[in-house]
Amino acid sequence: MALGIGDDGALINPSADTQLVMASDTLVESVHFPADASGEQIASRALCVNLSDMAAMGATPKWFTLALTMPKHLANNQWLKSFSAGLADVAKEFDIALVGGDTTLGPLAVSITMLGEVPVGQALQRNGALVGDAIYVTGTLADGAAALNMLKANANKVTEDSERLLARFYRPQPQIEAGIALRNIASACIDISDGLVADLGHICLASGVKANLVAQWLPIHRQLREMSEADYLNWALTGGDEYQLCFTLSANNKIIVDQWIAEGKLMATMIGQITQSCDSGELVTVDQQPVEDSIGGFDHFSN
């Protein structure tokens, strides 16, 4: 996979009647991935994190540029081959094209800018949630924080238990298909990169509403309930790096989405509701309580 395209810039032909969605994310060694991560792990994580932004906008990802900064000791064929393999693997799965970029010597960092397309007026945004809307989340919660916690403790050692979490960390599953399906359906949408409460809070702030979550409805993988009873509700509510979509639905569109879920077309769970208009203060509660109380009291939920 070439890193350049042989001219000063890439020429791109946007489709008719579409808007473009542009998003950037940078991953820095020891900040966003451990120093012992492989080239392949770093590449796939960087690309998936960027793809998740496209999913959150309901966009079809199309093109990306890569700015790779790497120290001299990594600038060898073996590392670059591993990195390229990770990049190519994800690019192929999501049918996106590397159209340019550059490599520079320096401390290891990967910056990707992605360009996607969405039919005019159908982009998913943060500011459309209305009072009465149901709140949903795709997949399961708490995996991102659990993986990070495990990586800190285990230093990238793979055990049977950890395999799923490691995959979740280095190869999050951008919810592109869900995002596309939710065009014209979701009233608001965001990807959970900062944590459920924080990101739902972004929807609330942009929409001028308050949200209440129901702790017992939060979808958490069985493995997590078993391995870290003491942490999982905290992780589910505040853990970052989930790369699931949190979205809101009107009563009518809830019927449509519930049907998709029942038919196995979409993996998503209702986790709460938009309760009232609001333009300040605490925007997200759990079981009608402040989030801190819920986290402090998680023991009650886990028994």
Added chain:
Amino acid sequence: MALGIGDDGALINPSADTQLVMASDTLVESVHFPADASGEQIASRALCVNLSDMAAMGATPKWFTLALTMPKHLANNQWLKSFSAGLADVAKEFDIALVGGDTTLGPLAVSITMLGEVPVGQALQRNGALVGDAIYVTGTLADGAAALNMLKANANKVTEDSERLLARFYRPQPQIEAGIALRNIASACIDISDGLVADLGHICLASGVKANLVAQWLPIHRQLREMSEADYLNWALTGGDEYQLCFTLSANNKIIVDQWIAEGKLMATMIGQITQSCDSGELVTVDQQPVEDSIGGFDHFSN
């Protein structure tokens, strides 16, 4: 100037009947700028370098994202204010919009991805130079290398002599207007970031031709001829970071461009000619000699 746009990605409306040009460049501390450069200097240089890629494609720059990685000791209001001022200043001059990006903690690096527009089929590319075409360059040569040389020696001290060169380094003048004027006129175009010989070589390789430069025609600022007789031809031929455009013209279009130059509408100089078809070997000569001989023999030209 906000670094985010308040959603997971920026929504962009491309103009009708245009193609998009997408390009990325990363600047790393101590590699692409000295450690004592100000936030304003770093920002303006980063943005100008990226704008130059748009100029080389004949594109009208429109939108950009910024990935700023910065160490903790710079993450203060003063530095960010300086950086933002540099960014805003250049963005305003070229009427471009920051549409997203992120800031992360880490070693200082600035990665910008720019998106521009060009009418369908009118992008300037590298592969259209034909035998007999005249070779032109905008502005003057050798300033980039002279500035770099001065920075290494002077450590960012401003003297009367150095002011023009410092400005050239931190605030190169992207040849956007020239690039736009040359749509449908230039047979090939590139910006000189790697050095005139290297970048003209890229045109030759892509076009399957050889080029010959005439040393005495190279436009070099009077100041440089005076201050560094021993270096200027070398700098003009091989120095990077010029951010001028090198382009080729058919005999008919040469008449048009010469008229623009005579009328003061374009500052550019003919510096040589495309001489023959070729697909390997030394693609660029100076006065019909290998470049090395010309550089070794520069004393003859300067007297």
